[in-house]
Amino acid sequence: MKLSTKTRYGTRILIELALQLNQGAIQVSKISSNQKIPVKYLEQILRTLKKAGIVKSVRGPKGGHLLAKDPGEIYLGQIVRLFEGQTDLVACVSSPEKCEMAADCLVRDAWHDATSVLYEKLDGISIADLINNNGSNNLAGCASL
């Protein structure tokens, strides 16, 4: 019932990039040391984020990674869906064929409802929210981001 390190690392990477929005592309080596994520593992995670259109990269010397979207438009729900192999609390929610008892299962709807509630919450929290809530003020609309 816990999130994978890829999801957690991915989120931290996006926060790091968001905090350095005005400083051009950030090198893998820099993110790696700041976030204490092994370089090769970090590169895998960055590739996933790139494919999803959340991050873009610049090649060559002075190259690196930067956000492809506004931090206010990147939501935790999207990140979790991207990295968690199974996004439902139980497999049968989206794949009833995985359980021969799914048809008359009394709990399945309940697991589905709980999953929904969780993602509704996660879909309501953006990277910008995380940054602005530091210090407990909600400044989600802040122009500087």
Add this chain to the structure above:
Amino acid sequence: MKLSTKTRYGTRILIELALQLNQGAIQVSKISSNQKIPVKYLEQILRTLKKAGIVKSVRGPKGGHLLAKDPGEIYLGQIVRLFEGQTDLVACVSSPEKCEMAADCLVRDAWHDATSVLYEKLDGISIADLINNNGSNNLAGCASL
């Protein structure tokens, strides 16, 4: 991000016992065949449920297991907490020492909030609700349970 089989099996076992409330103690062998759970694995799960005071047992011939509480007072949240080793979405929520960066982590509060929302939902669904919602009628107060 998925629930363990113990949680899912545990819930199904409780539903089975709730559906047979008036029929005395139910044998392990019977639950095992109905729910397609290996006997020895089932016994482990039943023991956990017993320790938690949700199920009680009767020994000897004609013995078996039965609910120790009203189905309306057994909530999914309790079952999930009982069987999931880590009940938070991320370990640092309840154990900040597990991450050296927890103190100034911008996401930690968000993971905590999401966890809370999930359990609030699960704590609002009882075994009786599951049984009564079969057929989409909400008869949660039904006296026969």
Add this chain to the structure above:
DNA sequence: ATTTACTATACTAAATTAGTATACATTTTT
């Protein structure tokens, strides 16, 4: 006594997750 049931713990196998290793491709600067 015997049968039928529950209890406890150690162990093993399967699956998943986390992280490494190898090899290669691209782009800017000199």
Add this chain to the structure above:
DNA sequence: AAAAATGTATACTAATTTAGTATAGTAAAT
């Protein structure tokens, strides 16, 4: 054009967790 710095892709391995089995009992009703 070459070199240096960076990103890309995939295969593999190690660690952890989860799921399930095996063994050896104990308790109670008939």
